[in-house]
Amino acid sequence: MIFGPVPVAEAEGAILAHSVTSASGRIAKGTVLTKTHVAALAKAGHAEVTVARLDAGDIEENQAAEQLARSIVLDPSAQHVRISAAGAGRVNLYATCPGVAAIASDKISAINVIDPMITVATVPHLHRVDAGTMIATIKIISYGVPGPALGDACTVSPHALGILPPAYSRATLIETQTGDDVPSCKGRAAMIARVERLGLEMSDRVIVPHDSSAIACAIDQAPGDILFILTASATSDPRDVAPEALRSAGGRVEAYGMPVDPGNLLFFGDVDGKPVIGLPGCARSPALNGADWVLERLICGVALTQADISALGVGGLLKEIPTRPRPRASGSGPDSA
Known part of the structure; x- marks a missing residue:
């Protein structure tokens, strides 16, 4: 491509590189200059203009x-x-x-x-x-x-x-409770919003006691194509209540823990071909957290392994959320999380 200033008289057929004002008004850059444009430019007193001309090919x-x-x-x-x-x-x-x-x-x-x-x-x-x-x-x-x-x-x-696109159409959220404390609706509302924006429907509410046998039974009876478990107490070990419930239901745990914060305390696996995600407590907030990345990918049929999760650390430090029980900036030392 040929590019540069030329006398106005020689500009016909070229592409105007910079917008200019002519006697007949503004001529926008990118305009292929006609004889009329050239005359208007000359009348406005322009001696030359910067243009582009395409080479052969x-x-x-x-x-x-x-x-x-x-x-x-x-x-x-x-x-x-x-x-x-x-x-x-x-x-x-x-x-x-x-x-x-x-x-x-x-x-x-x-x-x-x-x-x-x-x-x-x-x-x-x-x-x-x-x-x-x-x-x-x-x-x-x-x-x-x-x-x-x-x-x-x-x-x-x-x-x-x-x-x-999403590979599933219906989700089930299993919530656990300790004692007589019924879980707040906040977590379910946040999860409904997450799945609905991907076109999924959330099945009726399921609340069970916080023990492996009750959760395993809920997993077995869940109508959804993809299952979420939101526990009253955080899952702090691969052998904790919720991962053990998934194994008891005949499923497997593919990964536990992720280098994304908030969102560290997450696990996922499957049972009878259904993905199962054990959610971190931050999933009760609508703010972005590691669970979003995992559930979005699994809902859309992306196969994930522990290695995939472990690779999320770079870029995994997400924005602090107001509801975080232990803010990163507080704690016993400068590196407390």
Whole structure:
């Protein structure tokens, strides 16, 4: 692409690089200058303007952005992605359903190193989205890019992103109580909000005593496709009441504990093909915590292991929440949590 100042008399057919005011009004950057534009610029006293001209083989910015978008989203229906119209060298990609964004970071990185003028920015991998959430923007920075560079980007881009929709439709929350203290409705309300934004329905309330046999029975009878356990007393060991209840019900515990705070005291596993998540106490708050990351991914069919959970530590220090019983900033020492 040729870029730079030219005499106004020679600017016809070029792309205006910077907006200018002419005798007939403002001419926006990106405008392909016509004979009328040139005359109006000259009448306003402009001797030269900065323009861009495409070389042979260059692809115009909007055409390039749209071509790359349609290469990334080969099947909008299957990938659950909507492609916007192109404008100013930009095309946006939007989720068409709730779920989590599946981003192939190696492909996005491969696109972005081909030519600095070809850029793709996305939300993080496995970021929760709603229908209509923007998940990526494709921006051609210059007014055109070489055809071979765009071709290379399109070669590596197919299925670089998409949305994983919820794999389940109904959830059950099992709450435990100690003595006669009925759990507050706050925790259930927060969990209903979490599952409903992913399109799931929460089954009727289940409250059982805080012991393994009662929880195991509730697990066995739970109607949901995915189960949550919110205990009256925090689960502080892999052999504590709730994990043992899952094993007693014939299930298995896949992982216990996570390097995300708030959210450390979480476990998950499965029983009869149903995911089971033992929630940390912070799940009673609607604020983001480690349980959100786990439940969103499991609801959307992402298989998780202890290794996956252990890898969440970088970025796992989340915002302090007002309801935290032991704030990080208080305690017996500077490193107390």
